[in-house]
Amino acid sequence: MGEALHEIALTVNGVVREVRVPGRRLLSDCLRHDLGLTGTHVGCEHGVCGCCTVLLDGEPVRSCLTFAVTAGGHEITTVEGLAGPEGELSPVQRAFSECHALQCGFCTPGFLCTVTALLRENPAPTGEQVVEGISGNLCRCTGYQNIVKAVHRAAELAAEADATPARTGEHA
Amino acid sequence: MTTRLFGEPVQRREDRRLITGQGLFLDDLGRDALAAAFVRSPHAHARVRDIDVSAALDVDGLVAIYTWEDLPERVRDPLPLLIPHPALTHGRTAYPLARDVVRHVGEPVVMVVARDRYLAEDAAALIEVDYEILKPVVGIEEAALGSHLVHDDVPGNVGAHLVQEVPSRAGLGAGRAIDAAPHTLAFRLDIERSASTPLEGRGVYARWDADDRSLRVYSSTQTSTSVRMAIAAKLGLPLPSVEVVAPDVGGGFGVKIVHPWPEEVLVPWAAMLLGREVKWAEDRREHFISSAHERGQVQHVRVGFDDEGHVLGLDVTILHDHGAYTPYGIIVPIITATQLLGPYRIGAYRVEFSSIYTNTVQVTPYRGAGRPQAVFCMERTMDRIAAHLGLDRAQVRAANFIQPDEFPYDQGMVFQDGRPLIYDSGDYPESLRMLKEMIGWDGFPAMKAEAAARGRRLGIGLGCYVEGTGVGPYEGGHVQVTSDGRVHVSTGLTSQGQGHETVFAQIAATELGVPLEKVSVVTGDTRRFGYAVGTFASRAAVMSGNAIALACRKVREKALRIAADALEADPRDLEIEDGLVRVVGNPEASVPLATVAVLSNPLRYAFDEEAARATQFSGATPMDRPPVPEGEEPGLEGRDYYSPVRSTFASGMHAAIVETDPDTAEIRILRYAVVHDCGRLINPMIVEGQIHGGVAQGVGGALYERMVYDGHGQLLNASFMDFLMPYATEVPAIETAHLETPSPLNPLGIKGAGEAGVIPVSAVIASAIEDAEGLPIDRMPISPAELYELRRAAGR
Numbered sequence: 001m002g003e004a005l006h007e008i009a010l011t012v013n014g015v016v017r018e019v020r021v022p023g024r025r026l027l028s029d030c031l032r033h034d035l036g037l038t039g040t041h042v043g044c045e046h047g048v049c050g051c052c053t054v055l056l057d058g059e060p061v062r063s064c065l066t067f068a069v070t071a072g073g074h075e076i077t078t079v080e081g082l083a084g085p086e087g088e089l090s091p092v093q094r095a096f097s098e099c100h101a102l103q104c105g106f107c108t109p110g111f112l113c114t115v116t117a118l119l120r121e122n123p124a125p126t127g128e129q130v131v132e133g134i135s136g137n138l139c140r141c142t143g144y145q146n147i148v149k150a151v152h153r154a155a156e157l158a159a160e161a162d163a164t165p166a167r168t169g170e171h172a
Numbered sequence: 173m174t175t176r177l178f179g180e181p182v183q184r185r186e187d188r189r190l191i192t193g194q195g196l197f198l199d200d201l202g203r204d205a206l207a208a209a210f211v212r213s214p215h216a217h218a219r220v221r222d223i224d225v226s227a228a229l230d231v232d233g234l235v236a237i238y239t240w241e242d243l244p245e246r247v248r249d250p251l252p253l254l255i256p257h258p259a260l261t262h263g264r265t266a267y268p269l270a271r272d273v274v275r276h277v278g279e280p281v282v283m284v285v286a287r288d289r290y291l292a293e294d295a296a297a298l299i300e301v302d303y304e305i306l307k308p309v310v311g312i313e314e315a316a317l318g319s320h321l322v323h324d325d326v327p328g329n330v331g332a333h334l335v336q337e338v339p340s341r342a343g344l345g346a347g348r349a350i351d352a353a354p355h356t357l358a359f360r361l362d363i364e365r366s367a368s369t370p371l372e373g374r375g376v377y378a379r380w381d382a383d384d385r386s387l388r389v390y391s392s393t394q395t396s397t398s399v400r401m402a403i404a405a406k407l408g409l410p411l412p413s414v415e416v417v418a419p420d421v422g423g424g425f426g427v428k429i430v431h432p433w434p435e436e437v438l439v440p441w442a443a444m445l446l447g448r449e450v451k452w453a454e455d456r457r458e459h460f461i462s463s464a465h466e467r468g469q470v471q472h473v474r475v476g477f478d479d480e481g482h483v484l485g486l487d488v489t490i491l492h493d494h495g496a497y498t499p500y501g502i503i504v505p506i507i508t509a510t511q512l513l514g515p516y517r518i519g520a521y522r523v524e525f526s527s528i529y530t531n532t533v534q535v536t537p538y539r540g541a542g543r544p545q546a547v548f549c550m551e552r553t554m555d556r557i558a559a560h561l562g563l564d565r566a567q568v569r570a571a572n573f574i575q576p577d578e579f580p581y582d583q584g585m586v587f588q589d590g591r592p593l594i595y596d597s598g599d600y601p602e603s604l605r606m607l608k609e610m611i612g613w614d615g616f617p618a619m620k621a622e623a624a625a626r627g628r629r630l631g632i633g634l635g636c637y638v639e640g641t642g643v644g645p646y647e648g649g650h651v652q653v654t655s656d657g658r659v660h661v662s663t664g665l666t667s668q669g670q671g672h673e674t675v676f677a678q679i680a681a682t683e684l685g686v687p688l689e690k691v692s693v694v695t696g697d698t699r700r701f702g703y704a705v706g707t708f709a710s711r712a713a714v715m716s717g718n719a720i721a722l723a724c725r726k727v728r729e730k731a732l733r734i735a736a737d738a739l740e741a742d743p744r745d746l747e748i749e750d751g752l753v754r755v756v757g758n759p760e761a762s763v764p765l766a767t768v769a770v771l772s773n774p775l776r777y778a779f780d781e782e783a784a785r786a787t788q789f790s791g792a793t794p795m796d797r798p799p800v801p802e803g804e805e806p807g808l809e810g811r812d813y814y815s816p817v818r819s820t821f822a823s824g825m826h827a828a829i830v831e832t833d834p835d836t837a838e839i840r841i842l843r844y845a846v847v848h849d850c851g852r853l854i855n856p857m858i859v860e861g862q863i864h865g866g867v868a869q870g871v872g873g874a875l876y877e878r879m880v881y882d883g884h885g886q887l888l889n890a891s892f893m894d895f896l897m898p899y900a901t902e903v904p905a906i907e908t909a910h911l912e913t914p915s916p917l918n919p920l921g922i923k924g925a926g927e928a929g930v931i932p933v934s935a936v937i938a939s940a941i942e943d944a945e946g947l948p949i950d951r952m953p954i955s956p957a958e959l960y961e962l963r964r965a966a967g968r
């Protein structure tokens with residue numbers, strides 16, 4: 001006797017994906033194990049670490065606290081979808097590397113999604129707004145200092161990119 | 173001049189995959205593997221009377237259920253005790269699945285394998301284990317009384333007892349030196365438990381190839397080579413039939429050096445038995461209750477000193493809580509005991525520890541590995557001496573420093589590696605000078621008074637440490653230049669985010685004179701390199717860095733020899749620059765390293781352009797010599813090992829300014845300054861990152877993190893909701909400065925840097941809070957509620 005499966009269609013990184021999942025399947029597991037998008041990580045499965053953060057209709061959500069079925073019909077962006085169509089890195093991605101804002105990289109996808117949304121809301125955040133904006137994501141490696149630096153750097157890079165219309169770093 | 177990449181803040185090569193979601197962590201592998209889950213003990217101490225699996229058998233997708241009874245010989249045996257020590261008279265390790273007694277909440281009792289993790293957990297939830305509850309032993313002093321036992325056959329719950337004594341130069345023991353000193357003090361210090369807590373938990377994924385009769389295992393480990401040997405032994409497989417790969421690992425900080433974990437034996441065993449891929453990825457609660465913790469100690473200190481604050485005698489008695497089992501021996505308390513002396517020359521020293529069993533999660537090294545406790549003890553002692561004498565705290569430290577002209581300095585003890593505790597180099601007075609300048613030590617009293625006038629309460633504190641890094645016995649490196657000019661570097665030890673791919677590539681590119689892009693680095697994959705010790709004790713850069721440099725030097729020597737033949741030059745007149753071997757002063761006479769790689773192999777099928785090109789250089793071998801001369805090997809590759817005579821000693825000093833709220837007792841770190849000396853820097857950006865991360869963990873340990881066990885041995889805060897790991901809002905900006913006193917012990921002159929940041933933080937914060945409050949701070953971590961209580965108890 002198997003579990004009842006639900007057919008859902010969700011748009012992930014611009015592509016419509018259809019998948020059959022049990023009602024209890026977490027969005028994080030659906031993305032990682034059903035769709036093979038393992039860039040989204042799971043660090044706690046109780047909504048505290050932020051590793052599993054993805055963008056649902058542009059808003060950061062914890063995919064470990066979201067059932068896959070509730071994401072049906074919605075647009076999801078994961079870390080795999082942050083770079084441009086030709087693989088050009090988004091300003092946030094570039095800034096993270098430039099500023100050494102990652103070590104093991106396990107928390108990084110969650111930070112990248114969070115910061116992408118943060119800068120879209122507020123393209124030139126103050127120091128305090130940056131710290132506040134990333135204060136829902138845990139990182140055990142970096143001590144955050146370089147992550148804060150990277151957010152400011154990303155804001156700069158995005159501003160430069162906007163000034164040069166040919167380059168659109170991100171398409172999320 | 174060759175390409176100078178050593179010492180440059182080169183951007184990391186691991187980043188690209190990690191920022192695009194292309195990293196491969198353990199649970200990203202094996203999408204079709206069966207999933208394992210474990211039934212774990214809900215009790216701290218109990219006898220397993222019966223296990224009833226019947227209700228679980230109907231679960232859809234169930235594949236197998238195993239208890240200890242089901243395990244074959246060897247697999248069912250207790251896990252190995254990795255580092256025996258004569259003082260560890262009562263070492264005990266767990267069975268991979270509980271045999272009859274469980275000794276901590278979280279100990280694995282039943283293993284379930286099912287189609288996916290959800291179903292495996294469904295089945296696990298339906299398994300009924302009947303327990304007879306036994307009296308739990310919780311709390312280090314409670315356990316030391318020995319009225320109830322964790323292991324029936326370990327009297328007094330004492331696993332190990334060790335005394336080390338270093339008499340004064342006049343031959344006086346510590347006790348007499350203290351008694352004879354003009355001033356003496358005695359006090360007690362407490363440090364609570366914390367844990368490594370990497371964001372990725374442990375995990376194992378195994379694939380058995382029935383045709384090939386071989387096993388490939390992926391593990392989120394800090395030592396793939398040793399996991400491999402353990403698995404081969406446990407499963408009775410020939411070593412060459414087992415390969416272990418550490419994929420991208422989401423942080424380790426010590427906990428993943430323990431091996432083999434029960435799951436590292438059981439998952440491969442099940443995969444072999446079932447002929448199916450099996451995977452287990454630890455969840456967060458499992459990590460809290462079934463991996464490892466550290467730090468918990470009670471220390472009793474007696475110290476004697478003169479009017480200037482010179483320590484004449486120091487006697488420390490330590491109770492160390494090692495939890496339910498001792499798979500990693502007593503390394504942690506040994507390090508506490510031996511690193512306690514820090515940068516100081518102490519009159520006479522006596523240290524005694526008892527390592528005690530409790531019904532809690534086992535204790536194994538967590539970044540710092542016993543040093544934060546040691547430094548807390550020594551630095552609190554320095555502060556007490558200063559307070560007693562009314563002297564400046566920095567001045568008392570300076571009075572006790574080992575001076576730069578005293579190196580090598582023998583502390584007269586045996587270090588963790590069993591070798592003499594001899595400091596190789598350092599400059600402690602200069603570190604202190606830099607630190608005082610950076611934090612504004614001398615100007616602080618004025619700042620404090622000014623703040624006080626405005627109703628604000630500030631305090632300043634400092635802490636010094638010496639850290640033995642790069643312990644042996646060895647690491648190796650293999651370097652191969654292929655006919656496309658690429659350089660393939662491998663080393664056996666593993667990476668968990670330290671940037672090894674980058675720094676090892678920097679070393680290889682510098683040694684071989686090739687562009688960085690040509691170099692690729694593989695770590696932690698036994699298919700590439702079979703002999704290694706592992707990544708811990710701030711040893712990776714020192715050990716593998718030097719081994720890779722030595723292997724490169726072999727390759728370079730061979731390349732110059734072959735190129736000299738081809739160019740009809742003297743090897744001593746050759747240099748390698750940008751991947752080109754050329755005659756110094758004659759840029760026309762050159763041969764690419766790629767061509768040299770082709771020339772190194774007498775078999776030259778023209779598979780690529782380089783091989784075709786090489787023909788122009790190929791002088792015919794004389795007919796009376798074999799094509800591969802004696803003592804030579806085909807190919808341009810080299811392997812070498814670095815094995816140090818003893819550890820190299822890094823050092824550092826931290827200072828902080830804190831503010832405590834007069835009403836709420838909230839504690840804020842306003843400034844945090846670090847002076848750090850890890851010898852020559854390979855990549856300053858990466859070293860700084862290591863320091864930031866270490867300090868953040870130190871701040872967690874000083875102000876937020878603790879493992880809260882109740883009297884029943886239940887861990888009350890086994891989740892990120894309740895175990896307070898710092899977010900960005902809790903970690904101060906960290907100011908850093910580097911001092912470089914090269915190590916004379918290794919070819920690159922480097923010392924380890926991985927653990928440094930965390931080591932003195934609790935000592936520094938305690939010192940600063942004490943200064944702000946005028947109340948003795950003798951236990952860490954400290955919360956606002958505890959500070960508030962301290963004030964009340966002192967009638968403030």
Ligand code: FES
Nearest residue numbers: 043045047050064
């Ligand atoms: S995994 Fe979702 S918040 Fe931690």
Ligand code: FES
Nearest residue numbers: 103107139140141
């Ligand atoms: S980089 Fe390792 S957890 Fe953030």
